[in-house]
Structures are given as C-alpha cells and as structure tokens.
Amino acid sequence: MPTPSRLIHFLLVFFVGHACAVSPCQAPPTIQLSLGSCIILSNLSDVHSWGVRLGVDNSNEICAVPSTVVNSTFLTSSEICDDSELDMAGEGRMTKEQCRSRRGGYVFQDKLVGVSTAGLAQLNQGWGALSNPITLAAQATLHLGRRSIASIVVLFNKGYMSTSSHIGLAAGSTLLQDLKSAGFVGSRSWGLNSGSQSVEFPRDGSLVLGGYDEASLGGSFFDFDVKVPDRLENRNCPLQVLVTGLAISVKNGNMTQPTSRVLVSNANKMPACIEPYDNQLRMPGPLLDQFEEFFEQITKFSGDAVPPPEYNDLLLNVEPGIVYPKSAGPFNATLRFTLNYNLTVDIPFYELQRPLRGLGKDGKVVVDSNYTELQIFRTPAEGDAPVLGKAFLSQLYLYVNYETMRFHLASQNIEASTPLPAPAEDCVPASTGRTPETNGLIAVGAVLGALIVALLAMWLYKRPKSTKQVPPAGPPSEMEAGALGVVPPAERLSHFDMMQNIENPSPTATAGAHTLGGQTAVTDNQMGDKDVIRHPSDVAWDN
Numbered sequence: 130m131p132t133p134s135r136l137i138h139f140l141l142v143f144f145v146g147h148a149c150a151v152s153p154c155q156a157p158p159t160i161q162l163s164l165g166s167c168i169i170l171s172n173l174s175d176v177h178s179w180g181v182r183l184g185v186d187n188s189n190e191i192c193a194v195p196s197t198v199v200n201s202t203f204l205t206s207s208e209i210c211d212d213s214e215l216d217m218a219g220e221g222r223m224t225k226e227q228c229r230s231r232r233g234g235y236v237f238q239d240k241l242v243g244v245s246t247a248g249l250a251q252l253n254q255g256w257g258a259l260s261n262p263i264t265l266a267a268q269a270t271l272h273l274g275r276r277s278i279a280s281i282v283v284l285f286n287k288g289y290m291s292t293s294s295h296i297g298l299a300a301g302s303t304l305l306q307d308l309k310s311a312g313f314v315g316s317r318s319w320g321l322n323s324g325s326q327s328v329e330f331p332r333d334g335s336l337v338l339g340g341y342d343e344a345s346l347g348g349s350f351f352d353f354d355v356k357v358p359d360r361l362e363n364r365n366c367p368l369q370v371l372v373t374g375l376a377i378s379v380k381n382g383n384m385t386q387p388t389s390r391v392l393v394s395n396a397n398k399m400p401a402c403i404e405p406y407d408n409q410l411r412m413p414g415p416l417l418d419q420f421e422e423f424f425e426q427i428t429k430f431s432g433d434a435v436p437p438p439e440y441n442d443l444l445l446n447v448e449p450g451i452v453y454p455k456s457a458g459p460f461n462a463t464l465r466f467t468l469n470y471n472l473t474v475d476i477p478f479y480e481l482q483r484p485l486r487g488l489g490k491d492g493k494v495v496v497d498s499n500y501t502e503l504q505i506f507r508t509p510a511e512g513d514a515p516v517l518g519k520a521f522l523s524q525l526y527l528y529v530n531y532e533t534m535r536f537h538l539a540s541q542n543i544e545a546s547t548p549l550p551a552p553a554e555d556c557v558p559a560s561t562g563r564t565p566e567t568n569g570l571i572a573v574g575a576v577l578g579a580l581i582v583a584l585l586a587m588w589l590y591k592r593p594k595s596t597k598q599v600p601p602a603g604p605p606s607e608m609e610a611g612a613l614g615v616v617p618p619a620e621r622l623s624h625f626d627m628m629q630n631i632e633n634p635s636p637t638a639t640a641g642a643h644t645l646g647g648q649t650a651v652t653d654n655q656m657g658d659k660d661v662i663r664h665p666s667d668v669a670w671d672n
Contacts, residue, residue: 157315157552159340160273160308165324165333167192169234174226177494178233178293179326181336184272187240192233195321195336196295196406197367198255201283201303203295205235206265208286221441226492231447233293238284241267249283252301255365261288271304273338280307292447295406296336300355300367300531305338314339316553318530321405322541323522328483328496335548341528344549347542351472355534363512366402368529368536372515373398374467377420379427381459390423392416395470399515403527407518408448410464411510420505421451430457434507435500444487444495451503452485460503466521472538480504480523 162181169176169190178192185191191204208214210228217223223231246266250257257263265284270277280303285291297304298319305317320341324334335342359367375393380386393399393416412420425431435452446452464476485500504520524543529536530553 157339157554158313159550159552160276160314160338161548161550162274162336163333164336167233174229174492176234177230177488177492180233180293181296185236186270188236189234191236191294193294193296194406195298197299197404198365198406199253199295199297200299200301201249201253201297202271202280203283203285203297205232205294206238206284206286207235209235214287220437223445224490227445227488227490230488230492231292231445238265238267241269243267244281255299258364259291261285261291276313278307278311278313280304300359308338316530316532318532318553320526320528322526323405323519325480325523326408326519327479328486329479332543337550340550340552342548343551344545344547345526345542346539348540350537350539353536355531355536361400361402362514364402364514366404368403369400370403370468371398372401372466372468373470376465377423377462379460379462381461388427392419401515401517403517405519405522407516409450409504409506409518409520411506411516413513413515414509417509424460428457428460440485440497440500443497444489446487449507451505451507452500455499455501474524476521476524480520
C-alpha cells in the first residue's frame with residue numbers, strides 16, 4: 130500500500146499534470162457549415178435564396194455566399210430594397226419580395242454599431258473594381274454554426290453588380306484571421322463543396338473553415354499557387370488557373386455520331402478565375418461568339434438569345450444566362466476543361482443547362498419550362514477575364530490554404546452525404562490549438578484536483594497514527610507509472626488514415642505526384658499524363 134506522501138504525490142501528478150501537460154499533437158479546430166438552398170421565414174417576407182445561413186446579433190439571419198472578390202464580410206443592408214433601388218438597369222423592376230430573396234435577406238444598420246470605413250477600400254479592391262463604393266461599416270457578432278465571432282463588416286445598400294451578402298474569403302480574409310486569433314480554427318484555410326444547383330440533380334454542399342471536407346474528395350489533389358498580385362484583367366482573383374483545353378460535345382437522340390468542337394487549345398490557352406460567388410461560366414467575347422455559333426448549329430435556333438425583359442413579368446432571373454425557347458430543341462452539351470495541362474474535368478449537360486428558373490413576384494422560386502437556360506453568362510466577361518463559377522465547381526472540390534499560399538482541386542465525391550471536416554494540418558501543439566471552452570475546463574479540473582488533494586492531506590494529517598511498520602517502498606505501480614509519464618502515449622492516427630470515400634489514385638494521375646498530408650497531389654507545373662474526371666453521362670467524345 131502506498132504511503133500517504135506518495136498517494137498525495139500521485140494525485141498531484143494526476144490532476145495537475147494532466148490538466149497542464151501539453152500533448153505532443155492535437156487536431157486543430159474547424160468550423161463546418163451547410164451550403165445550399167437557404168430559406169428564412171420572416172414577418173417581412175420569406176427569403177428564398179442560396180448560400181450559408183448566417184446569424185447576426187441584434188439583426189436578422191441572412192443567406193451569405195462564399196466569395197474571393199473581397200477580404201471583408203459584406204452584408205446587405207435593408208436600404209438596398211428601398212423603392213429607389215428596385216429598378217434593374219433597364220431590365221425591369223423587382224418587387225420588394227423579389228429583392229429580399231435576391232439579396233438573401235438583409236440586416237438593419239440602425240441595430241448595429243457603426244465604425245469607420247478607413248482602410249476598407251484598400252483592403253477590398255475587388256469591390257471597387259465593380260464600381261461599388263464603401264460607405265458604411267459596422268461591428269457585428271456573426272454566428273457561424275455553434276461559433277460566434279465579433280468582426281468588422283461592410284454594409285452595402287446600393288449596387289446592381291452584386292446579389293447577396295459576401296463571406297469574404299480572399300487572401301486577406303478578416304473573418305479567417307479573426308477566427309484563427311480566437312482559436313476557433315487552426316489556420317487561415319477553407320474548403321468548398323459547392324453542391325449543385327441543377328434542376329434534375331440538385332444537391333447541397335458544405336463550407337469548412339480552417340480545413341476541408343475529407344468525405345467530399347473523390348480523387349487526388351492538384352496543386353496551384355494563390356496568385357500574388359491577384360489581378361486578372363480588371364478583376365481581383367486570387368484563384369487563377371490556366372485553361373489549356375476546352376471542348377464541347379453533343380450527342381442528341383437523332384445523331385449517329387457525337388458532334389464536337391475544340392474552343393480552346395494550347396495555341397490559344399487562357400488564364401481564368403475560379404470564383405465561387407458566381408453561378409455561371411463567364412466567357413471572353415471571342416470565345417462566347419464561338420460557343421453561340423456552335424449552339425446555333427446544333428439547335429437550328431437563329432437570332433439573339435431571349436433577353437430578360439421578355440420574361441421578367443413571369444420571374445426575376447438573378448444571374449441571366451443564355452436563354453432560348455424550349456421549342457428550339459435540345460442542346461445536351463458537355464464541356465470538357467483541361468487546366469494547367471494536367472487536370473481534365475467534364476461539366477455534364479445537366480449542370481450546363483436547365484429550365485429557366487427565377488424568383489416569382491412573391492419572392493419564391495419558380496420554374497418556367499417554356500424556356501431553357503444555359504449556365505453561360507449572356508454577355509462577355511467583364512474585361513474579357515474568364516470566370517469559372519459554381520457550374521464548374523459542381524464537379525470539383527476546392528481547398529484553399531493561405532498559410533501555404535496554395536489552393537487545391539480534386540474530383541468531387543458527389544455521393545458524399547455527411548461531411549467529415551479535417552484541419553489543414555494533421556496536428557498542432559495543444560497549447561496553441563485549445564479553444565476557450567477547453568481552457569476553461571482545464572482550469573476547473575486543476576482547481577478541483579488541488580482541492581481534493583488538500584482535503585486528503587488534511588485528513589491524513591489529523592487521523593490517528595498507525596503503529597504498523599511501513600514496508601520499504603518498491604517500484605511504482607502501473608497506475609503510478611502512467612500518471613508520472615513513464616508509459617509512452619499511444620501513437621495517434623493521422624486524419625488521412627481515417628479517410629473514406631477516397632478513390633485510390635490511378636497511375637496516370639499520380640505520376641510524379643507528391644502527397645498533401647497523405648493525399649496524393651499533382652503540382653501545376655507537371656506535364657505528364659492527364660487525370661480525367663469523368664461523370665455518368667451518355668456523351669461520347671471524338672478522338
């Protein structure tokens with residue numbers, strides 16, 4: 130039996146040592162948020178939008194969209210749906226209900242604490258590139274799932290060049306820095322499963338802050354550098370890729386062979402911007418002309434695409450693509466992109482086209498099957514800077530790490546259901562990875578342990594002294610040895626050892642590849658064989 134002094138020593142080691150010891154490895158925290166259809170019931174008018182459901186202290190819930198256009202979080206303010214703001218640049222007029230859904234809801238600036246806008250224009254140059262001024266800012270507490278964080282946000286109450294609120298995730302993201310400083314995430318990184326806004330096969334996605342979603346990965350990562358400086362033509366874009374191939378292929382029921390056309394090759398390769406805030410693909414003028422020519426060849430539809438004023442009485446089209454009458458016949462095209470010579474991905478027909486969908490007069494989502502809309506923006510890209518929006522990202526998982534200034538693309542596991550968030554790194558020292566809640570529990574445990582030891586010491590001091598002889602002390606027991614740190618801790622499994630739904634990379638995909646935390650990754654400067662991300666469709670390709 131251990132002596133009283135050794136028993137007290139053991140208890141001190143157990144309580145205080147376990148409370149204060151620094152684990153050699155602890156998984157950094159992440160925040161996982163649902164992304165998809167966003168409906169907010171309200172006594173004003175219900176919001177029918179898309180994005181992340183975001184709570185704002187002393188104001189309303191809103192639907193906000195991940196964005197690399199800005200570094201700050203931009204929230205729509207109620208004035209944006211005043212009567213004077215309902216005209217749509219000559220393309221009709223919104224109802225207040227349509228405006229509220231289009232904006233994803235809004236906050237009320239008089240319920241927030243205003244702050245100076247000094248420095249915000251410099252921090253958010255991408256906003257100025259859209260000819261939108263910054264005139265209002267506020268201190269707001271944002272609720273992200275179970276976490277709440279105080280942050281400086283920009284309020285915008287004017288402008289037609291933007292729709293709903295922005296979750297600013299560019300390279301200087303203030304939200305990511307605030308979350309990291311608070312210990313809510315371990316790194317300035319984020320991962321996006323954009324889901325699908327297809328009418329035939331819709332699915333929700335997810336946004337992970339401080340890491341990425343292992344369950345959404347369907348293949349190897351391909352690595353790219355975050356662009357510094359981030360300018361592409363006249364827009365700010367940190368996530369730039371080089372499109373080295375773009376082909377379009379159609380095989381309708383009356384065709385014996387598929388019809389294909391190469392739009393971009395190595396001879397006319399072009400840089401493009403990956404932007405999750407945009408829904409559609411935006412093409413430079415010459416490329417858009419080629420696409421429309423091929424479209425007319427397949428559908429026999431002649432004339433201009435249907436402009437918004439022709440259907441605005443039926444619905445508000447939030448981001449107008451190429452709209453044409455259903456009577457023109459099916460298009461059923463698939464686009465095949467090749468990025469940086471290595472990554473090849475097919476955008477299937479059900480992502481590229483859909484029945485015309487928009488917001489009815491009451492702000493609810495409606496579909497008009499008399500028209501078909503292609504997810505190609507109907508006018509040339511601003512400054513001829515190509516943009517790859519959510520229609521493109523519907524087939525890829527995007528992971529961005531600003532600690533390493535790298536971003537990564539992998540085929541998306543479209544069967545993924547439950548997200549499995551993983552941090553940017555396997556582990557960090559526990560002293561830097563603890564959350565405020567964890568620190569509080571540790572402090573309580575240390576105090577309780579010290580109190581128990583003090584009471585035990587007092588009892589041992591006051592109890593009657595035994596006349597029995599105490600045998601000589603032997604080696605510590607197994608329990609004591611463990612408490613004293615003699616037994617080495619069990620080896621921790623890597624997060625990547627627990628990955629599921631990850632395909633084993635093919636030899637062609639991994640030739641010359643390196644690993645990113647255990648996941649095979651191919652760098653953007655490799656010129657080896659291509660890894661083709663294929664999807665179930667009936668489209669065949671010419672060799």
